[in-house]
Amino acid sequence: MFDSVPTSIAHIRAGKLRPLAVTTLTRSELLPEIPTIAEFVPGYEAATWVGVGAPRDTPTDIIDKLNLEINAAGGP
Secondary structure (H helix, E strand, O other): OOOOHHHHHHHHHHOOOOOOOOOOOOOOHHHHHHHEEEHHOOOOOOOOOOOOOOOOOOOOHHHHHHHHHHHOOOOO
8 A cells, every 4th residue: 555654654553564665766764664665676766745735815914824834744
């Protein structure tokens, strides 16, 4: 199964899920001990991205708060 780090990391850290590799070209900062598939299959890469949207008329202070909190949460 291929899953994203944000949805699986809690299971990994709890020992309920054993990752074999990550699909990005470089190792994950959150799971640096997990190899990349590219280490076994040269050139392999598969990555995802996530976006956040808000209504057009969302107040600037709300956008700024969302930006601050989303960036603080970090990610792979």
